[in-house]
Amino acid sequence: VHIVGTAGDTLPESTPWFPRKMVDLDTFADKVLEMGEELDADHPGAKDPVYRARRAEITKIAKTYKTGMPIPHIEYTKEENETWGAVFNKLTTMFPSHACREHQYVFPLLVQNCHYGPEAIPQLDSVSRFLKDCTGFTLRPVMGLLTSRDFLNGLAFRVFHSTQYIRHHSRPLYTPEPDVCHELLGHVPLFANPDFADFSQEIGLASLGASDEDIERLATIYWFTVEFGICRQGDKIRAYGAGLLSSFGELEYCLSGKPELRPFEPAKVAAQKYPITEYQPVYFVAESFKDAQMRVREFATSLDRPFSVRYNAYTESIEILDSK
Ligand SMILES: Cc1ccnc(-n2c(S)nc3sc(C)c(C)c3c2=O)c1
Numbered sequence: 325v326h327i328v329g330t331a332g333d334t335l336p337e338s339t340p341w342f343p344r345k346m347v348d349l350d351t352f353a354d355k356v357l358e359m360g361e362e363l364d365a366d367h368p369g370a371k372d373p374v375y376r377a378r379r380a381e382i383t384k385i386a387k388t389y390k391t392g393m394p395i396p397h398i399e400y401t402k403e404e405n406e407t408w409g410a411v412f413n414k415l416t417t418m419f420p421s422h423a424c425r426e427h428q429y430v431f432p433l434l435v436q437n438c439h440y441g442p443e444a445i446p447q448l449d450s451v452s453r454f455l456k457d458c459t460g461f462t463l464r465p466v467m468g469l470l471t472s473r474d475f476l477n478g479l480a481f482r483v484f485h486s487t488q489y490i491r492h493h494s495r496p497l498y499t500p501e502p503d504v505c506h507e508l509l510g511h512v513p514l515f516a517n518p519d520f521a522d523f524s525q526e527i528g529l530a531s532l533g534a535s536d537e538d539i540e541r542l543a544t545i546y547w548f549t550v551e552f553g554i555c556r557q558g559d560k561i562r563a564y565g566a567g568l569l570s571s572f573g574e575l576e577y578c579l580s581g582k583p584e585l586r587p588f589e590p591a592k593v594a595a596q597k598y599p600i601t602e603y604q605p606v607y608f609v610a611e612s613f614k615d616a617q618m619r620v621r622e623f624a625t626s627l628d629r630p631f632s633v634r635y636n637a638y639t640e641s642i643e644i645l646d647s648k
Pocket residue numbers: 469470471472475476499500501502503506543546551567600
C-alpha cells in the first residue's frame with residue numbers, strides 16, 4: 325500500500341475536489357444550494373412571513389459556524405417547543421413497536437444526557453458532544469440543502485450536517501424537508517451506535533472524489549438505508565431509517581405489510597428510483613449494519629474511482645491509497 329500525496333504523487337486531473345481534512349468542510353458553507361428561506365409554494369410556512377424570517381435568522385446563525393466551534397445555542401420560542409412536543413409525544417408512542425433495538429437502547433440515554441423530552445427542543449451542541457463520546461460522530465449546523473456530494477463527503481469524517489430550524493406549527497406531523505425533529509428523533513439515535521456509525525462512514529468514504537454518476541448511486545443507497553432503512557431483528561423487522569423514525573404515518577406504513585420488502589443489495593438499490601413526496605413502494609431490509617457495511621465496501625470497489633481512501637482518525641484526515 326502506497327500513500328499518495330507523498331513525493332509529488334497527484335490524483336488524475338478529472339478527480340472532483342473533495343475534503344482532505346476536517347477543516348475543509350468549512351468550504352461547503354459558501355456552496356449551499358439555497359439559504360433555506362426560499363420555501364416551496366406548497367410548504368406549510370410559505371405564506372407565513374414570521375416563519376420565513378425565523379428560518380432566515382436560524383440559517384444565518386448556521387452560516388457563521390466554523391469547524392471546532394461549539395454549535396450556536398438557539399433560543400427556541402414557546403410555539404416552536406410546542407410543535408416539537410407534539411411530534412415527540414406522537415412518535416415516542418411508536419418506538420417500542422416499530423424502532424430498531426439500537427434506537428430503543430440509546431433513546432433513554434438521550435433523555436438523560438441531552439434533555440430529550442416533550443417540553444423543549446434539545447440543543448444541537450449538547451447532542452453533538454454526546455455523539456462524539458459514543459462514536460466520534462459530530463453534528464454541524466447546515467443553513468440549507470447541501471449537494472448530495474458535500475453531504476455524503478461529510479460522513480467520511482463522521483460529520484452529520486444537521487438542520488436547526490423546525491417545521492411550521494400548522495402541520496406538526498408533516499414536513500417536506502429535513503428539520504430538527506427529523507434529525508433529533510430520526511438520525512441522532514442511530515449515529516450513537518458504533519456499527520451504524522461505521523456503515524454511514526463507509527458510504528461517505530466511497531463518495532470522496534466519486535464521479536457524479538457514482539454520487540447519485542451512493543445517494544440512492546443512502547436514501548434506502550440511512551433515510552428509509554429497515555432491518556431484520558430476530559424474527560421481526562424494524563425501522564432504522566430516519567425518514568421512517570421521524571414520520572408517524574410512514575413508520576406505521578413501512579412495517580404494515582403493504583410495501584414490498586427486498587434484501588439490501590447495494591448494486592440493485594443504487595439503481596432503484598424513489599419518490600420523495602409520498603411513501604416508498606419498496607423498502608430494503610438489512611441483515612445487520614455490519615453486513616450492510618461490508619456490502620457497501622464491496623460495491624465501492626466497483627465504482628470508477630482510480631484510487632481508494634482511508635480515514636486517519638488521529639489527524640482527522642483522509643489518506644489516498646494507490647492500490648496499484
Ligand atoms: C443525500 C442528502 C443530502 C442532503 N439532504 C438529505 N436529506 C436528508 S439527510 N434528510 C431528509 S428528510 C427529507 C423530507 C428530505 C428531503 C431529506 C434530505 O434531502 C439527503
